[in-house]
Amino acid sequence: MEVVVERRGGLTALAIFGGVTFLALAALEVSAIWIQYPAFFTSGGNIVIGEVNEGTGFWLDHLLKSFVVGLVAGLFLYACPRLKTGTLEGYSFLVGAGVMALGLGVIFTLSWLGEGLSALLENEGWNILNAFRLEIPLGIGIGIAVLGIWKNQPRYISK
Amino acid sequence: MAQTIAVIGNPNVGKTVVFNALTGLRAHVANWPGVTVEKKTGKLDDNLIVDLPGVYSLSPVAVDDLIARNFIVRDNPDLVVDILDGTNLERNLYLALLLAEFEVPLVFALNMMDVVRTRKMQVDVGKLGELLGVPIVPTAAIKKEGIDDLKRQIKTALARKPPIPSIKYSQELESRIEKVVGILAEQAGTFYPEHRRWAAIKLLENDKEVVKELRASYPGAVTKVDSVRVLDDEFAFASERYEKIAEIVKACYVKEEDALTTSDILDKVFLHKWFGIPIFMAMMWMLFEFTFHFGAPFMTMIEWVQGALSDPILESSWGGTWYASFLADGIIGGMFSVFIFLPNIFLMFLGLSFLEDSGYLSRAAFVMDRLMYKIGFHGRSFVSLILGFGCNIPAIMSARAIEDENDRLTTILVNQNISCGARLPVYIIIGGAVWGAAAGSIVYSLYALGILAAISMALLFRKTLFKGERAPFVLELGDYRMPTAKYTGIHMWERGREFLKKAGTIIFVVVVVMWCLQYLPWGVEPGDSALYKVGQFFSPVFIPLGFGIVATVGLVFGFLAKEVVVAAFAMMLGVAEDAGDLGALIFADLGGNPVIAFSYLVFVLLYVPCVASLGAIYRETGSWKWTAFSALYGVGLAYLGASLVQLIGGVWF
Numbered sequence: 001m002e003v004v005v006e007r008r009g010g011l012t013a014l015a016i017f018g019g020v021t022f023l024a025l026a027a028l029e030v031s032a033i034w035i036q037y038p039a040f041f042t043s044g045g046n047i048v049i050g051e052v053n054e055g056t057g058f059w060l061d062h063l064l065k066s067f068v069v070g071l072v073a074g075l076f077l078y079a080c081p082r083l084k085t086g087t088l089e090g091y092s093f094l095v096g097a098g099v100m101a102l103g104l105g106v107i108f109t110l111s112w113l114g115e116g117l118s119a120l121l122e123n124e125g126w127n128i129l130n131a132f133r134l135e136i137p138l139g140i141g142i143g144i145a146v147l148g149i150w151k152n153q154p155r156y157i158s159k
Numbered sequence: 160m161a162q163t164i165a166v167i168g169n170p171n172v173g174k175t176v177v178f179n180a181l182t183g184l185r186a187h188v189a190n191w192p193g194v195t196v197e198k199k200t201g202k203l204d205d206n207l208i209v210d211l212p213g214v215y216s217l218s219p220v221a222v223d224d225l226i227a228r229n230f231i232v233r234d235n236p237d238l239v240v241d242i243l244d245g246t247n248l249e250r251n252l253y254l255a256l257l258l259a260e261f262e263v264p265l266v267f268a269l270n271m272m273d274v275v276r277t278r279k280m281q282v283d284v285g286k287l288g289e290l291l292g293v294p295i296v297p298t299a300a301i302k303k304e305g306i307d308d309l310k311r312q313i314k315t316a317l318a319r320k321p322p323i324p325s326i327k328y329s330q331e332l333e334s335r336i337e338k339v340v341g342i343l344a345e346q347a348g349t350f351y352p353e354h355r356r357w358a359a360i361k362l363l364e365n366d367k368e369v370v371k372e373l374r375a376s377y378p379g380a381v382t383k384v385d386s387v388r389v390l391d392d393e394f395a396f397a398s399e400r401y402e403k404i405a406e407i408v409k410a411c412y413v414k415e416e417d418a419l420t421t422s423d424i425l426d427k428v429f430l431h432k433w434f435g436i437p438i439f440m441a442m443m444w445m446l447f448e449f450t451f452h453f454g455a456p457f458m459t460m461i462e463w464v465q466g467a468l469s470d471p472i473l474e475s476s477w478g479g480t481w482y483a484s485f486l487a488d489g490i491i492g493g494m495f496s497v498f499i500f501l502p503n504i505f506l507m508f509l510g511l512s513f514l515e516d517s518g519y520l521s522r523a524a525f526v527m528d529r530l531m532y533k534i535g536f537h538g539r540s541f542v543s544l545i546l547g548f549g550c551n552i553p554a555i556m557s558a559r560a561i562e563d564e565n566d567r568l569t570t571i572l573v574n575q576n577i578s579c580g581a582r583l584p585v586y587i588i589i590g591g592a593v594w595g596a597a598a599g600s601i602v603y604s605l606y607a608l609g610i611l612a613a614i615s616m617a618l619l620f621r622k623t624l625f626k627g628e629r630a631p632f633v634l635e636l637g638d639y640r641m642p643t644a645k646y647t648g649i650h651m652w653e654r655g656r657e658f659l660k661k662a663g664t665i666i667f668v669v670v671v672v673m674w675c676l677q678y679l680p681w682g683v684e685p686g687d688s689a690l691y692k693v694g695q696f697f698s699p700v701f702i703p704l705g706f707g708i709v710a711t712v713g714l715v716f717g718f719l720a721k722e723v724v725v726a727a728f729a730m731m732l733g734v735a736e737d738a739g740d741l742g743a744l745i746f747a748d749l750g751g752n753p754v755i756a757f758s759y760l761v762f763v764l765l766y767v768p769c770v771a772s773l774g775a776i777y778r779e780t781g782s783w784k785w786t787a788f789s790a791l792y793g794v795g796l797a798y799l800g801a802s803l804v805q806l807i808g809g810v811w812f
Contacts, residue, residue, distance in 0.1 A: 003419065060604060061597030068441045075434065088419075089427055096428025100441065107445045111452035115596075118455040131452075131596070150424075157419065 003088040004158050011149065011156065012083045015094050018101060018142045019076035025134055026070035033062045069135060072100045091157065098146020105139025112136065162206045162317050165230055167258070168242035169251050170213030171637045173270045175199075176300040177242050178210035181310060198226060203310065206317065209236070212560070215250075217257050218366050222559040222567075228368070231261065232354070238316050240309075242268045245275040245282055245297070246638070248412050252404045255291065259324040261357045265293045266316050268309050273299035274638065278420065283411035290407050292324035301643070328399050335363055338387045347377040364393045421639045422518075429519065435526030442519065444603045446510040450503050451587065451599035457502030465495040481678070488730070489674030490667075496729035496741065497662055497722045500584035505655045507580060511548055512650035516642035520545055525634055536617040537561060538634060540570040544613055547577030548606070549654045551768045555775040565625035569617050571779050575768050575793050576613040578606045580658060581721035585763050588725055589749075592742025593756045601757075605764050612765060612796065661720060665771075669716055669723045673730055690731065704762070704801050705755040709748050714762065720769045754808030758801040765797035 005011065036059070075097035082090025115131040149156060166181075168174045178184070182201030199210040211227040219225040231239065241258055243251040258265055267288075275282060288295040296312050298305030327333065339359035343350055350373060351358040361369040362384045374381045389395070429438055469487040477483050514520050523545060528538025539561050547554035551574050558570040578586075586605055590598035621627075676690035685691060693715060694708035701711045709731045717724040725741075732744040749755045767773060767790050777786040 058594045058597030058600065061594070061600035064444055064600045064603060067437075068444055071434075071437050071441050075428065078434070088424075092424045092427035095424055096438075099425070100438070103442075103445060107449050110449055111599075114452040114455045118459055121456055121459040153419070159419070 003091075005083060005086040005088065005091045006156055006158055008083055008086055011091070011094055012080055014142070014145060014149075015076045015079045015083055015090075015097070018097060019073050019080065021138055021142075022069055022073035022076060022101070022135075025138070026066045026073055029062050029066035029069060033059045033066075036062075068104065072097055072104060072139075075100060088157075095146055095150050098143050098150070101135075101139040102143025102147070103139075105136050105141075105143055108133045108136050108139070162237035163234070164203065164206055164208045164238045164240060164313060164317070165211055165234075165236040166208060166240050166242065167211045167227060167231065167254070168213060168270075169215055169244065169254055169635075171635055172213070172242045172244040172251065173300050174213060174242045175210055177240070177268055177270065177298065177306075177309070178208065180300050180303060180306045181313075182208055198230060203313065206237075214254065216254060217261070218361075218364075219368060221562040225368075231258070231263070232351075235353075236263070238264050238266060238313065240266050240268060240313065242270050245269045245271045246278065246280065248282070249404055249408055252407060253400060255293075256326055256400050256403065259291065259293065260326050260360060262323045262325075262354055264316060264320045264323060266309075266312050266321070267291065267293050267295040268300075268305070269295055269297045270300055272297045272304065273302055278414075281413040286411040287407065290410060292322060294321055301646070326400075326403070328396065332363075332392075332395060332399065335387055335389070335392070336360060339363060339384055342380055342383045342387070346380040346383065347373060350377060350380070360396060363388050364396055422636070425639055426522070426636070429522050430526055432529070435522075436530065439523045439526055440607070442514065442523070443606060444600070446507065446514070447603040447606065448599040449510055450507040450583075451591075451602060452596075454500075454503035454506050454587075458499050461495065461499045461501065465491060465499070469495075485674060488733075489670065493670030493674065493726045493730055494662065494667065496726045497584060497666055500587060500722075500725075501655070501658070503587055504580045504583055504658055505651055507583060508549060508654040509647065509651040512647045512654070513642050516640065516647055516650065518637050518639040521634060521636050525636060528634075531614070531617075536569065536614065536621060537563065537566040540566060540573075540617070542634070543570050543574060544577050544610065547574050547579060549580055550657060551575055551577065551579045551772045552775045555772065555779055558779065563627070565621070565627045568780065568785065569620045569625050571776055572620060572785065572789050572792075573613040573616045575772060575789060576609050576616060576765060576796070578609040578764055579721070579768055580654070581661075581769065582763055584722055584725045585717075586760055588728075588742045589745055589756050589760055592746040593753050601760075605760055608761065608800075609764055612800070616792075616796070658722075661722070665720050666722050666726065669719050670726050670730070673712075673716060673723075673727060677730060685731075704758060704798070704805065705750055705752065706759060706762075707748055707750075710745075710759060714766070717763065718767060718770060720771075721763065724763060754805055757808065758804040761804050762797045762801040765793065765800045767793045 075093055079090045079093035079097060083094060084090070112131045112133070116126040116128065119126045119130070166174050166178050178199065178201065181203050184199075184201045198212075201208050201210070209230065211230055212224070214224050214227045217228045217231065219228045230236070239258055241255050243255060255267060269282065269284060269287070272282075282297075284295050284297050294312055294316065296305055296309045298309055300306065328336070336356060336359045339362055340355050343355050343358060358369060358373075362373065365388065370381065373384070429435060431438075469491040472478065472483050472487040472491075475483070511520075514523075521542070524538055524541040527541045531538050531541060540558070543554050543557045543561075545554075546557050554574050554577065555571050558567050558574070561567040561570055582605075583602070586602045587598060590601040594601050673690060676693065677685065677688050679689045680687075690712060691708060694712040697715055698706075698708055698711045701714070706714070709728060712731060713724040713727040716727050728745050728748070729741055732741070732748060746756055749759055773786055773790055776789050777783065780786065
């Protein structure tokens with residue numbers, strides 16, 4: 001079965017937008033390691049491996065977050081050239097990246113809610129910017145847009 | 160009189176969902192093949208109903224196949240209900256024909272009719288029943304559609320046995336069947352007397368089990384049968400069955416040409432040769448991030464309950480007595496040091512159930528197979544390893560579905576490296592105290608380390624203890640499905656319930672024993688108590704790793720159940736007001752050194768999961784040698800792993 005993806009321009013633009021924004025967020029995450037642990041990139045020694053009870057961050061945590069966010073960016077960017085040529089693989093990668101972005105947005109939302117509720121329950125007050133991440137609106141927004149495209153498959157795919 | 164009904168079918172066709180719907184039970188169901196590895200029984204009215212492992216044929220290749228096949232051919236159920244996947248009729252009809260060949264009263268349930276409708280397929284159920292000569296009930300068991308009709312059909316079939324279908328082969332094959340039936344009637348009168356035609360077909364197909372049975376009772380008959388058999392009989396029978404299936408499908412099945420499914424789209428990404436494994440790693444990271452952060456407010460609520468129960472005791476007039484301490488610090492403090500992690504454990508099981516029900520976990524096994532193939536390990540083993548995230552015991556049992564004995568033993572022995580839910584409390588309390596909000600990533604890294612250790616040990620075992628060719632890996636990938644809240648909730652509860660049961664039994668007993676040991680001999684200082692002496696006895700082994708007496712006691716009692724590690728700390732360090740305080744006390748006990756804290760977590764990850772898992776290894780291997788080996792190599796690997804963490808951590812950090 002030959003599948004041709006229609007309306008390629010709009011889909012490619014969405015994939016580029018998703019790829020570039022998530023790539024920027026992954027880069028920000030890596031830069032947090034640089035800022036908090038400069039020795040990590042220079043000497044390779046004497047690095048504090050975690051801050052006791054401070055909860056401000058940890059290089060492994062930043063590294064893993066940048067990996068996951070970077071992976072979503074990679075999926076969007078991988079889709080771009082394939083969408084341009086109208087292949088099913090490009091469409092699939094756009095949908096897959098959207099699903100991952102939505103998942104990431106939901107997970108970060110739940111983490112944010114968890115932290116906020118904990119603070120409220122312990123009478124510490126909820127600073128809503130605490131644990132709030134840009135991946136939340138971006139992931140959920142792009143994810144919903146992609147799900148819309150997926151739901152209206154006949155508009156974008158012809159066999 | 161009570162009768163027996165067997166529920167059978169190919170893997171992942173919804174047998175257990177049908178079984179649950181018929182019996183009202185809640186046996187574990189999942190969107191991947193090989194979940195049922197043993198018989199499960201329930202009741203339909205007064206009749207016994209048995210859920211059998213999924214099989215493709217009645218010729219066994221793995222332990223679970225043998226369970227299903229033996230039940231059908233030896234236990235002679237009064238009725239067999241074969242569950243067919245309506246979306247994949249061609250494949251499912253093969254087993255249906257084999258059952259018809261066995262000449263047993265049959266009812267077919269044509270399941271997944273909801274998916275059939277969604278995919279715009281059409282099945283002429285009436286015509287299908289007519290061609291097969293068996294009553295067919297269309298069902299969508301997950302939505303409870305057709306279940307009442309199926310119950311009615313089963314009752315009717317039990318009351319008035321339905322006509323037994325007859326499968327006829329070409330004249331050439333029929334004449335050979337007739338000859339073998341004659342030989343059996345003449346020389347092996349008691350050999351499957353009610354299923355002689357079936358036995359004849361199996362003997363002509365050279366079915367190893369049936370030939371072995373005949374040789375054991377009537378060796379002379381085997382020689383005669385051998386003289387009738389033609390070399391390609393096995394293929395001739397299979398080929399004629401497939402021809403018949405093709406005719407049936409053509410007559411009653413309309414499939415929209417090349418419809419694009421969700422699986423067609425998502426599998427291009429999730430099974431991609433470069434992105435597949437990173438996506439799996441990302442999914443697992445999201446699972447632990449969710450588990451750690453979303454569980455935090457619920458932990459606070461449980462702390463409130465603990466305070467509400469223990470504070471009135473300690474503040475009462477008898478607050479200073481030994482029995483008040485026993486109740487508040489021993490029972491309540493000890494048990495709640497475990498209970499407090501219930502939200503995290505339930506959330507992790509919720510996430511795992513979601514991934515499992517969606518169909519993603521079978522994809523994870525598939526993408527990991529590419530990596531496993533290179534090291535000679537079996538992809539099916541990875542399914543067992545993933546099940547170990549919940550509990551190692553069912554994961555060890557699930558290795559029954561692995562055909563090759565070397566692969567099966569390897570899978571059983573390396574499963575203990577996979578981090579189960581019981582180890583989560585230790586990771587969370589120490590991880591949270593040392594690394595704060597980044598503890599989710601620490602938990603993730605420990606789970607990833609567990610997978611890496613399991614794969615490395617599998618490589619070692621396959622190169623040394625279990626040498627041999629790697630068996631081919633066939634895993635059927637079911638469709639992606641949106642998990643339903645009901646089933647995902649049920650699965651979460653099933654797994655979490657085991658944890659609760661353990662808390663009410665073994666953990667409770669161990670906590671009471673530990674409290675008593677802490678105060679014995681009566682009147683001594685805590686440093687001279689029996690519990691402390693236990694720690695002192697084992698501490699020379701752990702001193703090189705920097706683990707003190709309290710940490711040692713945790714590891715020793717953790718051998719019984721991993722949850723007890725935290726309870727031991729809580730008891731010996733004094734029950735803290737909340738998990739954060741207890742974590743800080745534990746961290747201080749570990750010298751306030753993050754490297755030692757991480758090496759302690761690695762030790763907890765790699766040594767024997769619990770005494771019950773050793774029992775499961777013994778049951779599955781039938782060997783004390785392998786059971787002892789598993790315990791010893793686990794401790795050795797844990798020691799090596801913790802030492803390596805300290806060595807590398809000492810140089811780098």
